[in-house]
Amino acid sequence: MVDKKDYQNTEEIAWCPGCGNFAIRLALQEALAELNLEPHQVVIASGIGQAAKAPHYLRINGFNGLHGRAIPVGTSLASIRKDLKVIVESGDGDIYGEGGNHFLHAFRRNPDMALFVHNNQVYGLTKGQASPTSEIGMKTGVQVKGVTNLPLNPLLIALVSGASFVARSFAGDKKHLKTMMQKAIEHKGLAYLDILQPCVTFNKINTFKWYKERVYHLEDDHNPENWEMAVEKAREWGEKIPTGVFYQKERRVFAEDFPELSREEIFDPRERVYCWPELLENYK
Amino acid sequence: MVDKKDYQNTEEIAWCPGCGNFAIRLALQEALAELNLEPHQVVIASGIGQAAKAPHYLRINGFNGLHGRAIPVGTSLASIRKDLKVIVESGDGDIYGEGGNHFLHAFRRNPDMALFVHNNQVYGLTKGQASPTSEIGMKTGVQVKGVTNLPLNPLLIALVSGASFVARSFAGDKKHLKTMMQKAIEHKGLAYLDILQPCVTFNKINTFKWYKERVYHLEDDHNPENWEMAVEKAREWGEKIPTGVFYQKERRVFAEDFPELSREEIFDPRERVYCWPELLENYK
């Protein structure tokens, strides 16, 4: 049995005390251990931001790449290394802002990986500018008169782009979060989980309290195979904010015809030379 | 009265004979003339591709920029030059592929401009690779076994991103196309028009005939203020393909508080020095 301590490392954590990220980290650690996955079997691909520091705070394989570019890294990795569990984990600015194009196209491909977005509705690491999910009116050092651009509804984008798994959870609801993570990791295809994550330093609107007052679990009568229902629920925001699996329906996974490469095949790609003579024939 | 000939120039057109782009060009020329707009009052911002050559084939202001980057160019131009009518015109690869992130965020801003996408469901200029809207199974030199990524439904993306105007037309239905263009140009805010445009050279699936057999006009009983209805209609694709205004509802326009600058103010921004002394006070 894998223990969550197996995921523990000794790095000093650079998040602010009280930040929602801590609970997310713990939930992930537990989720993985309970799924009996060992650290070497899992990779986290992340971008840049507070959330994106995640792979440093666990003992786990990690590709901490560029701001906004975790999805392409995860996509190829999940497809070429079918033996690994790939998790893309980053912030809302990273995935929906800088990385928006990859977010949009990821669902079309449906690679077999999980996508966890720490959605604190703000740019944390760069000190509090609006993110694509910041609410209208939120004032920041850049949005001095308040945000005017309509916030993105990333769940809807996912749903209309052909997502095979769309879920939301909340950092203040750790048990639920852990379950959602597990479902996402077990899903075959791109499993997208938006995580409401209070930023205690810069987001004075969407606080723990604010979320707590609004968040509820999707009822048992919510049918995650019903796309229209999922859309309806995904449009709900404000007084009440649903969490849970909005939608799940398996479909063709990216590169599913591509074979699982063995460690030997990866290490020594030589065995594939057999058809060279045939190929050379084309050139005479 | 403006005549459509005022928009004529003498450039040789590099499109293939029979290409859907010709009809689009003509429709635009007529649409603008009938709206009594003069060439100097209109700018086309385009990217790179066959469609994106549009500004060369009219006598009109043009910013023929980079592949995928016409939307940001149009956005700032429309906001800083409220006296000009801005049209962003480009291909499906350009706007939905390379430029996907700008497409996604454009609706959030809602700048006062029109967005015309020549959607031929293929990369024309680079010789026939799949575009984000190519259908599953379409074979190309790159997608040798046929497209496997789910095509994007750009109208749905627009709708869930807060678009204030979403329409579709067909290059083979010039009168309808012209009307749609006029409605788009007259709309206050971002008016998005997807134009089904047969590529006679590379797209052997979605031909004139193919579209003709499927395309129909949204009925009078379609209510463009009804978002749910618009979504329902936007999901229709295959046997029947609706065209017309799917959705229209005005809302805050990007930079609407920003004043319209006069030609003098643009030319000589000096008059704004008045508050320097006050500002300098901050630094002592």
Added chain:
Amino acid sequence: MFNIRIGGEAGQGMNTIGTLLAKSLLRMGYHVFTSKDYMSRIRGGHNFSDIRFGSKPLQSGTEKVDILLALNKETWEIHKNSMTESGLLVYDPDDFSPEGDGPEKAGFPFLKKAEEIGDKRIAGVIALGLIHRIFDLSPDHLKKILSEKFSGEILEKNIKGLDLGYQEGEEKFSIKPNPDLKGTKLISGNDAIGFGALVAGVQFYSAYPMTPSTGVLNFLSAQGEKFKILVEQAEDEIAAINMALGASYGGVRAMTGTSGGGFSLMVEGLGLSGITETPLVILNGQRPGPATGLPTRTEQGDLEFVIHASQGEFPRIVLAPRDVFNAFSQTVRAFNLAEKYQLPVIILSDQFLGDSEQTISDFKPEDFKIDRGKLLKDYKEEKPYLRYRYTEDGISPRLIPGAKDQVVLVDSDEHNEAGNIIEDAETRTKMVEKRMKRMEKITEEMEPPLYKGPKPEKVELILVSWGSNFGPVEEARIGLEEEGIKVGHYSFVDIWPLPRGDWEKTLKEKEWALIENNFSGQLGSLLQKREIGYPEFFLKKYDGRPFTGDEIKRRIKEEVANRG
């Protein structure tokens, strides 16, 4: 000259304390130089600010600390060895007890006293009172400053705290203010760049947040409404530069700003500015790379990158401001050059320059001229307007679109005079030559490096620096001169195209030292192309920290001694 270092965790309010102290010193008539050393995190870790002041101009940080205000034990541990012999540690004995010998120590229970007064946030002001007393400085200016910021009860408590600290302090140092300092201001490099853009008449600024350039975005956002500037946070840097180009095409002055990673994403847009001949000012505030690197630190690692960025060949200008006032004036000039030559101008700043504050003398913004080059508000000639008309100097009149009966067409493909796509060899050749032709005139206009020090004939060694290294090198040079070691100093600001001038001959003949905040010596590499040869000594630093004057002085002294 004294250096006060305030250190603690991110989130402990060091910036506020530092700003109050710096302003108070400024108003009393001192030259001030502040710099920041902070981590890429929001809370915790270890950050510090230095506030140096004195009666002579200050242009750099220093390795030495006269007063250390340690908000936690870690600060004490890290900085105790930097303290001067006469240095003084100021701390709160409730936080920690500094063990062992070392400098003199002044413990005072700031927090407890603040709580007694009724607001723990004023602990810092109490410390400031103490510090004022230590330097024998009246707290009156600070009271004034507090009253500009606060009122009512909060103000009262602050004053009370300040007075308390002042009473409890003990005079230790004393330094005369400079009576000539009237109307001086204390401003950071980033604010100076923003101010320069304002004075140049910028009307559009788009950017994506990125340290250390975000300060300029903040500055312009704050001023946007008053000055009719449209400021937009873009979805990414690609959008930012393309938005700025759209606005510039529209006729207004436009700018974008970023750091290396964002600049990387703007590279294609840079070439778009190049081939469309659309003026654009781009700020690259450097930080250590590659990739994410050290987000909140400083380096001069992007010089060759920005000079050569983007496919194909086109003229561009790169200016690396040497200090805070220069950051202001070069920004104004950048806009003028961009429009005069219709090309991209890159302002190459860095975290050190952007985040440091320096006293600047009084000036009138309106004395800085706006030159919009061959911009046409209207066009009424017979022949239709041609955006890329061939001209003697390669610069075509640029018409603001919207002029009655005329159209303005720009194109990222190779094009003819009208802006239409072409593919023939002849037009291509002519257009390349038209664009490149401007290089000659630009090279003539580039200013040779500023020379400081005794005549080159009289010096042992010439120090060569670029951009923000000017200050530290100058302090070193002056310090060396005071010790009888004569060295000269060339400081490059206009760095691409590399200016011509006497300096080339001088460097070929003299021994010289290259001082760069990078690993490979990028200015050195440009000089080699001019056949200046290699420096006798290359003083480099790539740990993410800026040079200080005393550090350079020490290293050069060693070098001079070694060479005997």
Added chain:
Amino acid sequence: MFNIRIGGEAGQGMNTIGTLLAKSLLRMGYHVFTSKDYMSRIRGGHNFSDIRFGSKPLQSGTEKVDILLALNKETWEIHKNSMTESGLLVYDPDDFSPEGDGPEKAGFPFLKKAEEIGDKRIAGVIALGLIHRIFDLSPDHLKKILSEKFSGEILEKNIKGLDLGYQEGEEKFSIKPNPDLKGTKLISGNDAIGFGALVAGVQFYSAYPMTPSTGVLNFLSAQGEKFKILVEQAEDEIAAINMALGASYGGVRAMTGTSGGGFSLMVEGLGLSGITETPLVILNGQRPGPATGLPTRTEQGDLEFVIHASQGEFPRIVLAPRDVFNAFSQTVRAFNLAEKYQLPVIILSDQFLGDSEQTISDFKPEDFKIDRGKLLKDYKEEKPYLRYRYTEDGISPRLIPGAKDQVVLVDSDEHNEAGNIIEDAETRTKMVEKRMKRMEKITEEMEPPLYKGPKPEKVELILVSWGSNFGPVEEARIGLEEEGIKVGHYSFVDIWPLPRGDWEKTLKEKEWALIENNFSGQLGSLLQKREIGYPEFFLKKYDGRPFTGDEIKRRIKEEVANRG
């Protein structure tokens, strides 16, 4: 040596005709060199292909045309002045009538005859029959080739057409095949690069379509299934490079390819490869810039760009293949270097090289070795695996992630040996040095330029070229030698880091000419940094067309004559 030019509108099938002809010539035992000149459009305009053949190796195009197969009048108008005195125009009198004097003309109603046979598409094959007869070549090989392509009725009609054309032709030229040419192949530069990647064991290729690199994407897509290569068209170039890096981290050999505009978008990813030390092969197929420029033309305008691209400093390798076979072998080598040194290797090709076909001698793919450097399949030591362990040579063992009980962490921030973010000056300094240390060994490994011609002491002038200019310069050099003018030729392939070698001394002492397909002389600029000085003569071309051997020969001859 003869040159057959086939010209007409895009869409008229010139490529098919050209390919059939080239293959027929190849199988008969001739050396062949083909090149393409096409517009950035799908139909219409003016395109042409050249097929040169002869009994000696051919390495370049030529200005002269022996046979012009003009599919329309425009072709005749444009190319008539390029024809040799003994040249022959082949055309269809139903298309146009070539007026005036000039070369001999052979009109034949290809289309009418094709329609008579029952398929207008075989008009081209009829022309090929005619051309075979003109050169007194048997049409048998072509028949074989047709039978490999077609069958049944279509094949019959083709053969009929071919025979008809052959009957109607008239012998005019004659040239002996080379009996030694056994097993040679005719392959384009782009296919050669794709082939090299295959042989190197590539398992992942991601790209976004962009002329002139798309050929490589097409090649690998076609071979993907057979060779177990995952080939993906990305949504943009940023995704393409980051996907490739993800795959490389996963342990497989990964590559991406693009042209300048796409490379611009990959610049940040390039730095990511640099700081994470993730091996990556990047193809940049150059075309004329800036920005979109001339999409289907050629230039060598990106050299300094790719050398300096991305913020900060890190080692990279740039290889510019000199001809088609070299494009193949350098690609194999690129993968080996990328893994040996754990860094990005850029293959700098161009449209001329990518689209030209050249005969290459027989070779065994399996003779090309795979060297994966310090890649570890497993790790079983006591101490935990550290991705960035400090080592003597700066290269750390690289573990394929997934090894039992070990984790592999890479980071775009500055990091420690374990890959965790750090900010302290000491670790930063050590990591910079660890990364940069590799430069020395790499520089040693870089091969000096290939020297061709009589010993340097014996020549009047040395021609210096890089990349694909090798062929045209070689043809010129040999041609000059035949006329008694002795020149040497240095051809650079390993271009960054610039190799050391005797060539430096030679160039310092001798007069030399720089030949580059760009405006500013970018290799020249690298040489100046080495204090080689300036060339006596700079032969540049920036009209989007490749040099030809005869053009260079003529210009050098003039130069030599002028200089007396």
